Structures are given as structure tokens and as C-alpha cells.
Amino acid sequence: MFQQKQIKNETKQLPGALQHPIGSGFNAKSTTTDVIKGINLTGKIAIVTGGNTGIGLETTRTLAAAGATVIVPARDVEKAGRNLQGIPNVEIAAMDLMSPASIDAFANHFLASGRPLHILINNAGIMWVPLRRDESGIESQLATNYLALFRLTSKLWPSLKKANGARVINVSSHGHHFAPFNFEDPNFLRREYETLQGYGQSKTAVNLFQWNWTIAPEHIMSGYMLYIPDLSAAPS
Numbered sequence: 615m616f617q618q619k620q621i622k623n624e625t626k627q628l629p630g631a632l633q634h635p636i637g638s639g640f641n642a643k644s645t646t647t648d649v650i651k652g653i654n655l656t657g658k659i660a661i662v663t664g665g666n667t668g669i670g671l672e673t674t675r676t677l678a679a680a681g682a683t684v685i686v687p688a689r690d691v692e693k694a695g696r697n698l699q700g701i702p703n704v705e706i707a708a709m710d711l712m713s714p715a716s717i718d719a720f721a722n723h724f725l726a727s728g729r730p731l732h733i734l735i736n737n738a739g740i741m742w743v744p745l746r747r748d749e750s751g752i753e754s755q756l757a758t759n760y761l762a763l764f765r766l767t768s769k770l771w772p773s774l775k776k777a778n779g780a781r782v783i784n785v786s787s788h789g790h791h792f793a794p795f796n797f798e799d800p801n802f803l804r805r806e807y808e809t810l811q812g813y814g815q816s817k818t819a820v821n822l823f824q825w826n827w828t829i830a831p832e833h834i835m836s837g838y839m840l841y842i843p844d845l846s847a848a849p850s
């Protein structure tokens with residue numbers, strides 16, 4: 615109850631004025647059908663994380679309807695199979711974003727197929743969870759919403775390059791206004807856990823990643839990555 619009030623208050627204070635229309639011709643009432651209209655994705659390959667529920671499911675449905683082959687990695691492949699039943703051109707694979715080994719296994723399997731990757735939609739995410747950590751002690755929202763996304767994109771880089779003009783979409787949130795990135799204590803080791811702060815900083819990290827990429831696509835590096843030795847060299 616306290617948290618519900620808190621999120622309402624924090625949302626009221628968000629500086630939405632920072633957002634400006636980008637002149638796409640679409641608005642809040644546009645549907646995926648409006649957006650995809652006239653676009654033929656036959657022969658294109660897409661990966662949509664979290665593509666069997668929520669926003670991701672709608673994305674999968676829309677891309678597949680436009681002719682793309684859509685690969686949906688999921689931590690519960692049986693559930694994914696049920697949710698995606700009847701949608702053509704969909705492949706389901708196992709991947710748990712809380713496990714770097716699982717991300718690597720999924721990415722390596724895709725790389726081994728030799729296929730280009732035209733569209734990568736990093737959509738999967740968690741919000742408002744109690745304190746949990748991955749096997750390295752990283753807070754779960756940071757691990758799932760940002761570090762996993764960075765790792766997956768880095769690993770798939772050769773396939774993205776092979777597509778010669780790939781698109782990578784990182785789904786962020788207005789909730790990034792909840793918190794800047796806390797470089798001193800990103801994993802809540804020396805401060806009380808506040809789940810919205812965790813969510814906010816994870817989405818801030820996503821934005822910084824996207825921003826870095828936009829200005830220097832060949833040298834993806836966000837500040838936080840400097841602290842992670844095995845990823846700091848990738849990709850180039």
C-alpha cells in the first residue's frame with residue numbers, strides 16, 4: 615500500500631516535459647497494425663526477448679504477421695509454447711536472463727546457425743520485485759533489465775553485423791526517472807533495498823547504453839561496463 619502511494623507520487627513528479635514528439639506520424643492511440651502497415655519482413659530474422667507475454671507477445675505477433683521469422687527465448691518454454699500457439703514463423707528457445715551461462719548458450723546456438731540477425735528487440739524485464747540476486751550477487755532488476763541485455767547484444771554482435779543494417783531496440787521505461795545510476799553501490803550492498811530505485815537505475819543504464827551506441831556504434835561501452843572485466847572488451 616505504501617509502495618502504491620509512493621509510485622503514484624513519484625510518477626506525478628516525473629518530468630515528462632523532457633519527452634518530445636519525434637515526428638513519426640504515430641501517437642499513443644496507434645496500434646501495432648498501424649505501425650507495421652505496408653512493411654514486408656519476409657526473409658528477415660528477429661529475436662524478441664520476453665516475446666511470449668505482454669508487450670513482447672504483441673511484438674512477436676506483429677513481426678510474424680509481416681513475414682519475419684521470430685525467435686522467442688523464454689525461461690519457461692512450455693508456457694511460451696502455449697502463449698505463442700497459432701502464430702506462424704515462430705521458434706522458441708530456452709534462455710534465462712538471470713543466468714549469463716544461459717544467455718551464452720542461447721547466443722552461441724544462434725551464432726552456430728550462421729543466420730544473420732536483422733532485428734533484436736530486448737524487451738524482457740522485471741519490475742517491483744523483492745530483493746533477489748543472481749549467482750554473482752547482482753541485484754535482479756539490474757541483472758535482468760540491463761546486464762543481460764548488454765551481454766546478449768554483445769554476444770550476438772557477429773550475427774547483427776552479418777545482417778548489414780540490423781536494428782536493435784532496447785525497451786526502456788519512463789521509470790528511469792525514478793533513479794540515476796548509482797555507481798557507488800549498484801547492488802544495494804550498503805544501502806537499504808528500494809525496489810523502484812533498482813528498477814529506475816536499471817532503465818537509466820539501458821538509456822545510457824542506447825545513447826552510447828547511438829553516438830559510437832562500434833565502441834559500445836557504458837560507464838557501468840567498465841566495472842565488469844569480461845564484458846568491458848566487447849564488442850568492437
Ligand SMILES: NC(=O)c1ccc[n+]([C@@H]2O[C@H](COP(=O)([O-])OP(=O)(O)OC[C@H]3O[C@@H](n4cnc5c(N)ncnc54)[C@H](OP(=O)(O)O)[C@@H]3O)[C@@H](O)[C@H]2O)c1
Pocket residue numbers: 663664665666667668669670687688689690709710711712713737738739740741758785786787788789
Ligand atoms: N507494461 C508497462 O506498462 C511498461 C511500461 C514501461 C516499460 N515497460 C517495459 O516493457 C517491457 C515488457 O514489459 P511487459 O509489461 O510486457 O512485461 P511482462 O508481461 O511481465 O513481460 C516480461 C517478459 O520478460 C520475461 N522475463 C523476465 N525475467 C526473465 C528472465 N530472467 N529470463 C527470461 N525472460 C524473462 C518474462 O518471462 P516470464 O513470462 O517467464 O515471466 C516475460 O515474458 C519491460 O522491459 C518493461 O520494463 C513496460
